[in-house]
Amino acid sequence: MRFIQYFARKATIARPMPQLPDDLSPAAKSDRAAARLARAGWTLGATAAVLVVFAALGRVQPLEAALAFVLIGVVTAVAPRRRSFAAPARRAAPAVEAVSPQSLTLLSGLPDPTVVLDRRGVTLAFNAHAQAALPAIRAGDPISFAVRAPEVLEAVKAAAKTRRPQVVAYAERVPVERWIEAHVASAGGADGAPSAIVVAFRDLTEQRRSERMRADFVANASHELRTPLASLLGFVETLQGPAKNDAAAREKFLAIMRAQANRMSRLIDDLLSLSRIELKAHVRPRDVVDVVAVARNVIDALSPLAEERGVEVALLADGPALATGDRDELTRVVENLVENAIKYGDDGKRVEVTIATAGEGVRLAVRDYGPGIAPEHLPRLTERFYRPDVSHSREKGGTGLGLALVKHVLQRHGGQLAIESELGAGATFTVTIPAAVPAPATPALAKAS
Known part of the structure; x- marks a missing residue:
């Protein structure tokens, strides 16, 4: 019932349909009547399409959707005229070239990214969620400019041709892997062709x-x-x-x-x-984290392990290094790298943690002076449960997931991991994280004289 009340409020504040004045010629009256019917058809068609999509998504009961459609239709048909026609008669534009205020209000209240198209697939309107999900979307452009998924474009064509709801799922691989489900529905016009096509996207x-x-x-x-x-x-x-x-x-x-x-x-x-x-x-995380402070806390926490194995851990940093990221996850990255260096490089008795800001990134390098890693093992070190020496790793208490965790954290942060090693010369693990963007300076206020 709340859904019905929502549509009732939208219908009561919608712009009423104009009545024809008596001083117009029969031809002008005919044109005005056609324009009125076109606007009413567009409004009801777009509303029906949106309701079909929401019924398919399970966000509204079919009975409530039907009652809402009937309510908007009644209000649209019987609302009185509130202003007169002062301008000369003009033939109404096609119904798909404009979006009524009622439809715009309805779109703005939808929780999912929703786009309204005409029968040719040209974008007529969209809500704020669609603008955020599809940054390239523009009113008046074909939907193919904003959506590159062939499945969605084919569903739009099928909905325009068959006037049957379409549901397609597709995946985006860049910049990160995402799965999206698109619900496409069309509303028929007076000539049998769809007057509007509504596409709703659902993030899966x-x-x-x-x-x-x-x-x-x-x-x-x-x-x-x-x-x-x-x-x-x-x-x-x-x-x-x-x-x-x-x-x-x-x-x-x-x-x-x-x-x-x-x-x-x-x-x-x-x-x-x-x-x-x-x-x-x-x-993507957005917090500002001091990597030097994170590394210092990790080294302090691992000092008992380093003392037990007789390893000296040195932190080399000139000052704070601010990066954009999640503090807990970056702490896990530094902890895994330093702990591995202490456990597997304890023969060298020294571990160096170097932090510096280089360009637009913060670079953290963990170097040990242990036995090193053979070249054939380097490409696979970040795989889950991969160990160059299984028995040695288990003896040291490793799980085989430390570097896999580092890789996935850096992927989420937009960072990189580089590994350099030579047998007998130790290994260096270098992490690069995007540096924090400094906030714009606030201009000083002028003092009143």
Whole structure:
């Protein structure tokens, strides 16, 4: 009923249909009547198309849509004339060349990006959501100028030809991967051809990413948790059987079981973090973050691990380095890189973290002086669960997801990751993040004399 009340309010404030004055000639009266019928047909046609789209989307009940259409039709037909015709009679323009105030008001209240086209596919009107989703859209331009998806263009042609609602789904690959569903509906004119075509876009990105996240999580978790779970089950059976009364074996096995349980906990945390990052991959962060402060906090937090392994971590930075990003995710990036350098480069006993602003980006480089990485492994280091040495990685407590997390965070931030390494000479991981754009200076106010 709220939907019906909304349309009732829009109908009561809509511009009334004009009545024909008595002093016009029969030909002028005929032209005025045709113009009035054309405007009424356009309004009712566009309204019907929008209601069909919303009924298809499930945002309004069919009965409410029908009642709203009848209400607008009655008000449009019986509203009295409030102004006279002072100008000479002029033949009305085709109905598709203008959009009535009622339709513009209706479009502005729709929650989804919605575009109204004429029968040729030329853009007549659109709401603010469509302007944000399709920056290239302009009134008077063909819809193909703003929408590059062939599926949508074919659906518009099919709706204009068959006058049947069309639903198509398509994917955008750049700048980030997105999935969109387009609902296309047409409203017929007096001559049988559609007088207007309405296209409503629905963003399915979050829904698709949630589905993929669940599937990936189940697949990855089942694969990686199988080994530690088998180990735990084996130790439990041993402790319940042959080693039931062996105190030394019990202490040894309990220590191994605790390490395996910690590894599973870290693995699940990394999988959940990776899924959350992928879920927000299409949303670019806008906060201003000091990368130097983030690195300093990470180094302080990892100092017990560095002292345990006898590694010195040095921070080399001239001053604050402001970048545009998400503080928690950037902290995870620096933490993964520094922790890897401490764990796998501990032979060199030194890790250097260098931060500098270069051009329009902030560059963070983490260098270790360990054994280095063979060239054949470098292209695959950011793959999930890829390890140059599986046993060595598990011995160090790695999950195989650290660099994959770094890659996905940088993709969301519009950053880059470069890896340089030589066997016996250590490795350098360089991260580049877009620098924060400084706010425009506020002009000083002149003092009154």
